Amino acid sequence: MTTHVLSADQIHGFIQxxxxxAVGFAHVTAVGEGRLTIELEAGEHHLRPGGTxxxxxxxxMADTAMYYLVLSLVGPVALAVTTxxxxxxxxRPPPGVLLATARLLKLGQRLVVGEVAIHGPGAEADPVAHAxxxxxxxxx
Amino acid sequence: MTTHVLSADQIHGFIQxxxxxAVGFAHVTAVGEGRLTIELEAGEHHLRPGGTxxxxxxxxMADTAMYYLVLSLVGPVALAVTTxxxxxxxxRPPPGVLLATARLLKLGQRLVVGEVAIHGPGAEADPVAHAxxxxxxxxx
Amino acid sequence: MTTHVLSADQIHGFIQxxxxxAVGFAHVTAVGEGRLTIELEAGEHHLRPGGTxxxxxxxxMADTAMYYLVLSLVGPVALAVTTxxxxxxxxRPPPGVLLATARLLKLGQRLVVGEVAIHGPGAEADPVAHAxxxxxxxxx
Amino acid sequence: MTTHVLSADQIHGFIQxxxxxAVGFAHVTAVGEGRLTIELEAGEHHLRPGGTxxxxxxxxMADTAMYYLVLSLVGPVALAVTTxxxxxxxxRPPPGVLLATARLLKLGQRLVVGEVAIHGPGAEADPVAHAxxxxxxxxx
Numbered sequence: 337m338t339t340h341v342l343s344a345d346q347i348h349g350f351i352q353x354x355x356x357x358a359v360g361f362a363h364v365t366a367v368g369e370g371r372l373t374i375e376l377e378a379g380e381h382h383l384r385p386g387g388t389x390x391x392x393x394x395x396x397m398a399d400t401a402m403y404y405l406v407l408s409l410v411g412p413v414a415l416a417v418t419t420x421x422x423x424x425x426x427x428r429p430p431p432g433v434l435l436a437t438a439r440l441l442k443l444g445q446r447l448v449v450g451e452v453a454i455h456g457p458g459a460e461a462d463p464v465a466h467a468x469x470x471x472x473x474x475x476x
Numbered sequence: 477m478t479t480h481v482l483s484a485d486q487i488h489g490f491i492q493x494x495x496x497x498a499v500g501f502a503h504v505t506a507v508g509e510g511r512l513t514i515e516l517e518a519g520e521h522h523l524r525p526g527g528t529x530x531x532x533x534x535x536x537m538a539d540t541a542m543y544y545l546v547l548s549l550v551g552p553v554a555l556a557v558t559t560x561x562x563x564x565x566x567x568r569p570p571p572g573v574l575l576a577t578a579r580l581l582k583l584g585q586r587l588v589v590g591e592v593a594i595h596g597p598g599a600e601a602d603p604v605a606h607a608x609x610x611x612x613x614x615x616x
Numbered sequence: 617m618t619t620h621v622l623s624a625d626q627i628h629g630f631i632q633x634x635x636x637x638a639v640g641f642a643h644v645t646a647v648g649e650g651r652l653t654i655e656l657e658a659g660e661h662h663l664r665p666g667g668t669x670x671x672x673x674x675x676x677m678a679d680t681a682m683y684y685l686v687l688s689l690v691g692p693v694a695l696a697v698t699t700x701x702x703x704x705x706x707x708r709p710p711p712g713v714l715l716a717t718a719r720l721l722k723l724g725q726r727l728v729v730g731e732v733a734i735h736g737p738g739a740e741a742d743p744v745a746h747a748x749x750x751x752x753x754x755x756x
Numbered sequence: 757m758t759t760h761v762l763s764a765d766q767i768h769g770f771i772q773x774x775x776x777x778a779v780g781f782a783h784v785t786a787v788g789e790g791r792l793t794i795e796l797e798a799g800e801h802h803l804r805p806g807g808t809x810x811x812x813x814x815x816x817m818a819d820t821a822m823y824y825l826v827l828s829l830v831g832p833v834a835l836a837v838t839t840x841x842x843x844x845x846x847x848r849p850p851p852g853v854l855l856a857t858a859r860l861l862k863l864g865q866r867l868v869v870g871e872v873a874i875h876g877p878g879a880e881a882d883p884v885a886h887a888x889x890x891x892x893x894x895x896x
Contacts, residue, residue: 385694414665525834554805
């Protein structure tokens with residue numbers, strides 16, 4: 337059983353206070369059972385040549401979804417930092433709504449590992465990108 | 477809908493013919509719906525200091541499960557080769573039975589991408605390792 | 617011997633024409649012998665909680681350095697796309713100038729693989745992040 | 757300045773005592789300045805279909821080179837464990853001598869990160885594989 341200690345609203349509040357630059361990038365739509373989903377509306381400035389959503393946008397989604405999942409699990413730890421991120425780009429997503437769902441693989445004392453699937457609405461079976469992300473927790 | 481063109485028995489037959497060194501490492505226990513599972517009995521020579529299953533054994537399981545999944549999907553293509561493998565080691569597995577389940581993320585014309593979860597029997601929720609693997613298919 | 621077919625100026629011209637959103641993110645400071653370096657001035661909007669440069673900024677640097685290296689090697693191919701990016705975050709960089717140097721590992725017909733080291737000026741021995749990146753070239 | 761506390765001979769002695777299964781896989785040929793090189797003679801049982809050295813052999817080389825580098829830097833810590841390994845397979849190596857050189861990227865209190873290049877003798881410019889590997893050090 338995985339216990340979440342912060343709700344979607346509490347995560348939004350924490351981000352507004354500690355990471356105001358990130359407000360507006362994406363918002364949490366679901367959290368529970370070791371998973372957390374964020375939603376992004378990909379617009380003009382998220383695109384790359386060819387008119388599809390850029391790699392950096394997808395990487396930022398993966399990192400953000402995992403950061404919010406970590407917050408939901410361990411509480412308001414601003415200084416949790418990514419140590420490793422590996423991402424495979426699978427399909428070229430057109431502009432529009434994208435969802436990223438982070439799923440916990442291991443919650444350790446020092447490292448938290450999860451995977452993130454990014455896909456369009458209703459298209460879980462055809463992800464546009466898949467990442468694994470490791471966060472280090474500050475000592476103490 | 478994902479179609480598999482080789483069964484577990486056909487994969488075993490193919491390996492026996494084309495990759496006899498790999499026979500006996502692990503065998504296929506399930507294949508279908510874009511997934512394939514192999515089983516390994518981890519013994520003395522699979523261990524590392526501390527008495528847990530070694531990293532190379534787990535990496536070989538991940539690569540093997542994905543190779544067999546590729547075979548099941550595209551048929552007997554001996555020369556499919558791994559281009560990238562990323563693995564996170566999550567828990568230290570004791571000797572005994574280990575299962576690795578590969579799941580298809582994308583079947584392209586040139587690249588096949590999947591993820592592999594490795595765990596003990598009945599312990600899907602606590603994987604010992606998680607990998608993403610990319611295979612390149614030969615042209616033609 | 618690695619031959620570069622585009623100079624720094626030609627890459628900047630290509631980006632201005634095909635990828636105007638990316639102009640101003642970073643500029644090329646050196647290209648040659650299978651390597652390419654970009655420079656970024658990390659300011660307020662590149663920071664994360666704790667006042668260090670954010671992970672997405674570093675990931676975007678890694679992807680950009682590799683994309684520009686690919687352009688320098690294969691010419692103006694807008695539709696080259698990242699297939700895999702793996703990054704390790706090593707040290708927390710303060711705001712200021714950051715350099716990312718991409719180095720070619722393999723130029724294949726379909727895939728280009730390189731590694732990218734990101735560091736402060738004169739601090740090559742203490743990289744803040746290290747990435748490996750694979751680009752797929754469009755057929756033809 | 758990177759200080760190594762174990763020599764090649766001391767590493768071989770440590771492996772013989774704590775990890776006898778690994779003796780004979782590969783031996784250390786050089787250590788110093790944050791780098792360590794191992795050498796393997798790839799024979800029949802290291803090959804895969806097509807007659808080239810198998811992926812698991814190359815992954816084991818990468819993991820071993822990094823483990824020995826960690827030992828050389830932190831001393832005889834049997835229980836250092838791999839947490840992440842990412843490898844790109846670049847060229848198909850024929851049987852014969854292969855060298856793997858691990859290079860330190862960061863020596864932290866909890867994590868050690870390095871990269872490993874694998875190549876034939878005199879062929880540093882054309883690596884057959886490139887990996888990044890993270891080891892976790894036991895607390896204390």
